[in-house]
Structures are given as C-alpha cells and as structure tokens.
Amino acid sequence: MTHRPRVLAGYDGTRPARHALDWAAHQSARRAWPLVISMAHPEAIDTHDIDPAATPAEATVDSTDRADLHDAAREAQAAYPSLEIASHYVHDNAVAYLTEQTAAPGVVVIGTRGLGSVRATLFGGVADKVAANARGPVVIVPQQPHRDGPIVVGVDGGADQPAVQWALAEARREGCALRLIRVQSQPPGPRTGAATERSDVGESLDSAAEQHAALVAAVRDQAPDLLVSGECRQGDPATVLVAESRRARLLVVGSRGRGTLSGMVLGSVGRRVLRDTTCPTAVVPDDIAVADLSRPD
Numbered sequence: 001m002t003h004r005p006r007v008l009a010g011y012d013g014t015r016p017a018r019h020a021l022d023w024a025a026h027q028s029a030r031r032a033w034p035l036v037i038s039m040a041h042p043e044a045i046d047t048h049d050i051d052p053a054a055t056p057a058e059a060t061v062d063s064t065d066r067a068d069l070h071d072a073a074r075e076a077q078a079a080y081p082s083l084e085i086a087s088h089y090v091h092d093n094a095v096a097y098l099t100e101q102t103a104a105p106g107v108v109v110i111g112t113r114g115l116g117s118v119r120a121t122l123f124g125g126v127a128d129k130v131a132a133n134a135r136g137p138v139v140i141v142p143q144q145p146h147r148d149g150p151i152v153v154g155v156d157g158g159a160d161q162p163a164v165q166w167a168l169a170e171a172r173r174e175g176c177a178l179r180l181i182r183v184q185s186q187p188p189g190p191r192t193g194a195a196t197e198r199s200d201v202g203e204s205l206d207s208a209a210e211q212h213a214a215l216v217a218a219v220r221d222q223a224p225d226l227l228v229s230g231e232c233r234q235g236d237p238a239t240v241l242v243a244e245s246r247r248a249r250l251l252v253v254g255s256r257g258r259g260t261l262s263g264m265v266l267g268s269v270g271r272r273v274l275r276d277t278t279c280p281t282a283v284v285p286d287d288i289a290v291a292d293l294s295r296p297d
Contacts, residue, residue: 005106008036010098010126012111013068020111020141023280025076025083030173033106034084035076039069040097041089065089095129102134107282109139128274131283134255137166141280145249149279150177150227152244153252154237159218163254163284168219170250170282171226180219180230181244182212183237208232238272245277252282 009024011017021037028035041062066089073087090097102108110127127140151174153167164180171178184205209232216230233240245251253273274281 003105004034005031006034006036006104007031007107007109008038008098008101008104009109010094010111010130011037011039011069011072012094013039013065013072014111016111016143018072018111019143019145020109021072021076022079023139023141023145024109025080025085026147027107027109029080029083034086035080037069037073037076037085037087038097038101039065039087039089040092040094041065042091042093094126098126098130099133099135102130102136102138104136107137107139108134109141112140112142128271131255131274134283134285136288137282137284139250139280139282140274142278145280146278147249149247149249150179150229151250151252152179152181152241152248154241154254154273155180155182155212155215156254157286159215159222161254162286162288163252163282164215164219166282166284167250167252168223168226170252171228172223174249176249177227177229178219178223179244179248180212180216180228181240182208182215182230182232183240184208184232184234185237205232205234238269238276241273242276242278245273245279245281248279250280250282251277252284254286255283 007024007028009017009021011021025035027033069087069089073085077083077085098108098110108130110130112127127138131138131140151167151171153163155161155164157164159165167178167180212230212232216228219230220226220228241251241253251273253270255270270283274283
C-alpha cells in the first residue's frame with residue numbers, strides 16, 4: 001500500500017517550533033501535500049478527554065498542550081485555508097516518535113532552540129538524534145529562515161546520490177537555482193617530502209574537479225530548465241558549507257558520505273554544519289531509494 005506523502009512538523013509549543021511550523025506549512029502548500037502537526041509528550045494522557053484518574057499536574061499538562069496544539073493548527077489553517085491540516089497529540093518520547101515518522105513518505109520538519117542556528121538543539125537535543133537515525137528526509141529549521149537564494153547541496157558521490165536527487169526535486173518545486181558543492185579536505189601541515197605531497201594533492205584536486213564537473217553536467221541534463229552550477233574547493237568541508245548556507249534558502253546534506261563528507265551527521269563535520277548553519281538544513285539518508293526522488297510530486 002502506497003501512502004500519500006505529507007509534511008510532518010514536530011511541535012512543542014515553543015517559539016522555535018512555531019518558526020518551523022510556519023516553514024512546514026509553506027512547504028506543504030507549495031507541494032500540495034497535507035500538513036501534519038505532531039506533539040509528543042512522554043507524560044501525556046493518550047485519550048481524547050482528560051483521564052479522570054490522572055493527577056492534577058498530568059491533567060494540566062495534557063489540557064495545556066492540547067490547547068496549544070489546537071491553536072497552532074487553527075493559525076496554520078487560517079494562513080493556508082485550502083491546505084489539508086491534521087494535528088496529532090501522542091503519548092511517546094519525541095525522539096522515538098519523530099524518528100519513526102521519518103520512515104513514512106514525505107518529510108519531517110523540526111525546529112531549533114539556538115539563536116538563529118541549531119546550536120542548542122544539537123549535542124543531546126531532538127534534532128541531532130532524529131537526523132542521525134532518520135530513514136527519510138529531515139529538515140532542521142532555524143528561527144529566522146530566509147526564503148531566497150539557491151538550494152545548495154554538499155556532494156561526494158554521483159548524480160544518483162539521494163541528497164542530490166532530493167535537492168534537485170526541491171529546486172524544481174521552488175523554481176530556483178541549484179548549487180552543487182564538493183569539498184576536498186586540506187592536507188596536514190608540511191612534512192618531509194612536502195613538494196611531492198603538494199603535487200599529489202594537486203593531482204587529487206584536479207581529479208575531484210573533473211569528477212565534479214561531470215556530476216554537474218549530468219544534473220544539468222536532468223533539469224535543463226534550471227540554473228545548475230557547481231564548485232569543487234579545497235578546504236574544511238564544514239566551514240565551506242556553513243559559508244554557503246548564509247546565501248542559501250536550503251542546504252542539503254547526506255547522512256553518510258562516501259568521501260570527504262564521510263559521517264556528515266554522526267561525524268564532526270556534520271555536527272559543525274548543523275550547529276552553525278543559518279538556513280534550513282535537510283539531512284537525506286544515503287541508503288534511501290533514489291526512485292522518484294527527482295519528481296516534483
């Protein structure tokens with residue numbers, strides 16, 4: 001059975017969650033996908049009505065959370081009257097619930113608690129844990145996401161890399177430019193035989209640039225109606241991608257790179273990118289099926 005794709009926004013009533021919900025609602029409307037607003041609370045009372053056996057504190061939390069979720073859904077519906085919107089209040093751990101939801105068709109959207117970046121959400125927060133274990137695309141939204149600029153994707157594979165195909169589909173939906181960035185890590189400091197090492201590094205960078213040019217050409221062939229550009233740089237991958245995010249509407253990365261972006265989410269590079277990026281960042285697992293990822297619907 002094939003389920004209809006949806007945008008699911010994780011919601012907890014905080015201001016960052018509201019920013020993420022606004023972004024999710026906008027994306028739902030653009031895709032013509034349903035919007036699902038979900039609140040997970042481990043101490044929630046999983047009934048439609050307050051359980052008479054609940055303690056006063058439990059009943060208060062349950063009632064307040066449900067009212068907040070209802071208000072959020074009502075405001076989203078007012079902003080997008082034709083959008084199909086559902087709200088779910090579940091008795092579960094937020095990380096476990098959202099991770100499970102990443103397996104369903106569509107995308108899961110999570111807010112942050114940082115000052116314009118995902119700094120406070122990482123390293124023990126919900127976003128990093130969900131992104132690290134996701135089985136489908138997850139978008140982490142900062143508090144002030146910008147909606148202009150290109151979509152940037154960090155690449156270390158071919159045109160069939162899921163992150164590339166997902167970014168391409170997003171660029172088609174947005175009608176915006178797509179920028180493919182490959183970063184070759186800088187070599188360590190000079191040692192004996194440094195001249196030979198520099199020559200080897202130069203050859204490696206030239207080879208990477210040739211491969212990247214072929215990738216960009218292949219993506220252009222798939223989307224002749226889009227402005228597709230690419231760049232292969234030598235440097236620190238996290239630094240380069242964070243700099244690119246300042247001019248992007250969306251940054252897309254794979255969760256397990258095969259080259260210089262290896263361990264994008266679980267490794268140090270990915271954590272630094274997610275910590276400092278200033279635009280919404282999509283994490284696309286490398287082991288999901290590529291089929292249909294490049295379709296706009």
